[in-house]
Amino acid sequence: MSWKATGASQEQSSAQFGFFDLLKRPLELYLFVDPLCPECWSIEPIIKKLTIEYGRFFTIKPIISGKMTSLHKKSVEKPYHLKKEWDKTANRTGMCCDGDIWLENPVSSPLITSLAIKAAELQGKKPGMRFLRKVQEYVFLDKKNISDEEVLVECAEKSKLDVDEFRKDLYSDTARRALQCDFKLTREMDVESIPALVLFSQSEEDAGLKISGSYPYEIYVNVLKEMLQKDPKPSRKPSLEAFMQHYKFVATKEIAVVYDWTEQQTKREMKKLVLKQIVKEIPVKYGVFWKYQPTEQQS
Numbered sequence: 001m002s003w004k005a006t007g008a009s010q011e012q013s014s015a016q017f018g019f020f021d022l023l024k025r026p027l028e029l030y031l032f033v034d035p036l037c038p039e040c041w042s043i044e045p046i047i048k049k050l051t052i053e054y055g056r057f058f059t060i061k062p063i064i065s066g067k068m069t070s071l072h073k074k075s076v077e078k079p080y081h082l083k084k085e086w087d088k089t090a091n092r093t094g095m096c097c098d099g100d101i102w103l104e105n106p107v108s109s110p111l112i113t114s115l116a117i118k119a120a121e122l123q124g125k126k127p128g129m130r131f132l133r134k135v136q137e138y139v140f141l142d143k144k145n146i147s148d149e150e151v152l153v154e155c156a157e158k159s160k161l162d163v164d165e166f167r168k169d170l171y172s173d174t175a176r177r178a179l180q181c182d183f184k185l186t187r188e189m190d191v192e193s194i195p196a197l198v199l200f201s202q203s204e205e206d207a208g209l210k211i212s213g214s215y216p217y218e219i220y221v222n223v224l225k226e227m228l229q230k231d232p233k234p235s236r237k238p239s240l241e242a243f244m245q246h247y248k249f250v251a252t253k254e255i256a257v258v259y260d261w262t263e264q265q266t267k268r269e270m271k272k273l274v275l276k277q278i279v280k281e282i283p284v285k286y287g288v289f290w291k292y293q294p295t296e297q298q299s
Contacts, residue, residue: 025056027199029199031061032194036107039089041097048258053235065191094253098284105144123166138154141284153166245292249292252289
């Protein structure tokens, strides 16, 4: 990840990271997720903070685990139970996921959603990650059926993908093979629960180190340092405005985790940006999201 920096601040950043840190990222981080998994959604604040503070040491690759089939069956058989699980997760984690979707607008075909993510990734890793995030926002916040093709196309447009290419790739053999590769990786690495992180060193043949489930941030940092076999300092955090300019649309929880603030402190800081007309407050069923709205000079 790179934040906009000029002059002396940019030189300081390079010196802080070290030349070889910037030249080659020594670790690969496989993130096993599913777009319908609320626990995977709830780990987003941790991933953001880890990327900001230590992203110079790793590349991240989302892997679709294929564990949505049983979830979909459960949604058909027991929608009220699934709604309760989602609402409980939202209350516990601070990341809104509106369980009413399973009563009002249930996702009809999880496989199509997974194929769409692979189709988006054919346009590049970053576009693929933007698309995955947008799909998660649509299902957890807006209660959209993310297996509907037109909803997926809308996500592609919002993620700034080439929509014509996306439509063509959605049902392609290439996307299907990519998804099968993800499923195979999930089996080979014995990923039985999600979210899961598997870290590999690019310079060694050692087996990867797996973390299944969600843990406090410090656990992930300790594992990262163990893999690096050194104790690097975290990078400086960007200004709150630069953070919003980069991510565009984030939850109060995400900001609080990244900046080590309480929820109350986070809201106070965000209200300042609202007054400056830099962000807009977006209330959701559980909590608040914040949307970056650049002025004409910033855009």
